[in-house]
Amino acid sequence: MDKLGALNMFVATAEYGSFSRAAEQLGKTPSALTKAVSHLEAELGARLFERSTRRTVLTEAGRVYLETARQVLQRLHEVGEEIGQLQHGLYGNLRITAPLAFGRAFLDEVCAGFLTQYPQIKLRIDLCDAFVDLLESGYDLALREGRSDLPGLIARVVGQNRIALCASPAYLARRPQPLAPDSIEAHDWLVYQHPALDRGLWWVEREGRRIGLPQPRQPRLESDNYDLLLAAALAGGGVLHTPLWSAAPYLADGRLVQLMSDYQIDPDAFGPHILAVYPSHRRATAKVVAFIDYLQAFLGARGIA
The missing domain is CATH 3.40.190.10 (Periplasmic binding protein-like II)
Known part of the structure; x- marks a missing residue:
């Protein structure tokens, strides 16, 4: 029997939980799938399914075999695709x-x-x-x-x-006080909430000295949606602690300005x-x-x- 065809029929049966449903999807008869799975079981010396009139369930051996069978079929598909790509x-x-x-x-x-x-x-x-x-x-x-x-x-x-502190020109016109470690609470902050992030401190380094700065006690806006906070920063809502991969185009066109640029900011938990x-x-x-x-x-x- 075609081993690859048998593997494909076994995987389909496991995924659909039924010989008849799998046969319908593959365009074959249930007896063809039953024969293919029986051939694999005989070769392995172990049952792959527990069969009853009401359901078809993988055995422990079947669950182990299914993982490898999927990988084999997936890898063969990928290899075939790669060979085709060499030509086309x-x-x-x-x-x-x-x-x-x-x-x-x-x-x-x-x-x-x-x-x-x-x-x-x-x-x-x-x-x-x-x-x-x-x-x-x-x-x-x-x-x-x-x-x-x-x-x-x-x-x-x-x-x-890399991390930067950014705000819009409109916000800086409204709040001209320079941002520094001792003026954090004097500014409006837009704070991203995420379970992985430290709610207490964020760390910066300058001239070899590492400093732990407290998170703003009363942010102007908090959210678990970063895009919402970025939009607020662009609209002049406050200072955003943001990755440079996000801020780069807005820094380039002037819609955001980098603050405390002489400090290196830790990339935190991310x-x-x-x-x-x-x-x-x-x-x-x-x-x-x-x-x-x-x-x-x-x-x-x-x-x-």
């Missing part, structure tokens, strides 16, 4: 997950430019601040801030996560880097490498890489 150029689907704030800051332009350069590639971009398990979710690539030391993942640094992360069991395909290279070049052109 990059094509296919690329699935990426990234934090919400990356979308407005740079990912919208990156995606538009990438699609223009590679017209045969289709992108799916899911923006979400929740942690996504790449080993289970099926994404080809994740963009993240900070560090990545989780097993089974490969991380490549594509940019720097860490010092922007990372492109992918599962180690999938060798980086040509289209993944192409996207990472394009992103790194784009951030480099903005002075963020």
